[in-house]
Amino acid sequence: MSAAEPDQAARQAAAASHAEAHRLTGIQLVIAVVVLLVAGAAVGYALYGPSGVLRQPASAPAWQPGAATCRAAPLAHVHDPGRLKLAANCATASGLVQQVRYQPGDGDWEVTIAPDPQYRPFLTAADHGLLPVRVIPADLAQVPLPALGQHATVYGAWVLNRNLHDRAEIHPAWRIVAASAAPAGAAPRGPARSEPTRLALTATVRAPFTIMVRCAIGLAGQPVPASQVHLFVEIVNRAGGVASGGRPGPPTPWARPTSG
Numbered sequence: 001m002s003a004a005e006p007d008q009a010a011r012q013a014a015a016a017s018h019a020e021a022h023r024l025t026g027i028q029l030v031i032a033v034v035v036l037l038v039a040g041a042a043v044g045y046a047l048y049g050p051s052g053v054l055r056q057p058a059s060a061p062a063w064q065p066g067a068a069t070c071r072a073a074p075l076a077h078v079h080d081p082g083r084l085k086l087a088a089n090c091a092t093a094s095g096l097v098q099q100v101r102y103q104p105g106d107g108d109w110e111v112t113i114a115p116d117p118q119y120r121p122f123l124t125a126a127d128h129g130l131l132p133v134r135v136i137p138a139d140l141a142q143v144p145l146p147a148l149g150q151h152a153t154v155y156g157a158w159v160l161n162r163n164l165h166d167r168a169e170i171h172p173a174w175r176i177v178a179a180s181a182a183p184a185g186a187a188p189r190g191p192a193r194s195e196p197t198r199l200a201l202t203a204t205v206r207a208p209f210t211i212m213v214r215c216a217i218g219l220a221g222q223p224v225p226a227s228q229v230h231l232f233v234e235i236v237n238r239a240g241g242v243a244s245g246g247r248p249g250p251p252t253p254w255a256r257p258t259s260g
Contacts, residue, residue, distance in 0.1 A: 060088030060158035068175035074157035091158035107137040126167035
């Protein structure tokens with residue numbers, strides 16, 4: 001063996017080691033890229049969620065006591081409360097009324113306001129700068145609706161609506177105070193409102209039962225059959241709750257608009 005042969009073998013070994021190092025570096029680089037992509041996807045999902053709308057912390061404006069009572073069970077009598085994420089049991093906001101609209105699907109009235117500047121930071125991207133306020137059927141008799149153009153202060157539960165990309169809402173509102181006179185012709189129009197009625201009846205579990213309701217409108221002191229009725233029924237047990245998956249839970253309104 002010549003003296004050049006050990007040197008050549010050493011050079012080959014060094015080259016092989018260098019190639020192996022480059023191969024390991026390449027694998028490590030691929031792993032690092034994959035980890036960064038996964039981490040980026042996780043961060044993006046945490047910020048935007050499946051809707052692609054930027055999420056914000058579940059904060060809410062402060063409650064201003066005095067004008068209304070803060071309810072211990074703010075989502076009682078709300079239709080499908082599972083879609084709402086409660087950010088604050090009680091909150092207060094104010095702004096200019098942009099729209100007052102009846103929602104026949106669940107009997108709510110939706111009042112849309114352009115909130116005053118101090119309340120805008122609490123909105124989410126899904127609000128598009130406007131705050132929806134819902135008055136549910138159980139509260140309609142006690143909550144006068146504002147008119148378009150009025151400046152109103154709203155008291156109620158601050159929620160994020162999961163079905164609408166975490167849109168911030170006051171839902172339900174149990175007090176609305178209008179601070180200015182309503183413009184002419186701006187009063188909200190819609191179905192006549194009536195007092196909620198509570199009926200006590202006995203029914204067998206899983207057995208069908210029938211509820212018959214006769215509705216009339218008073219015109220000139222005389223009852224006249226109503227041409228259209230939206231009937232919303234909330235069924236509860238003696239303990240005040242409904243069965244949900246075999247477990248007792250809060251009352252959940254079941255609504256079916258009825259015409260006749």
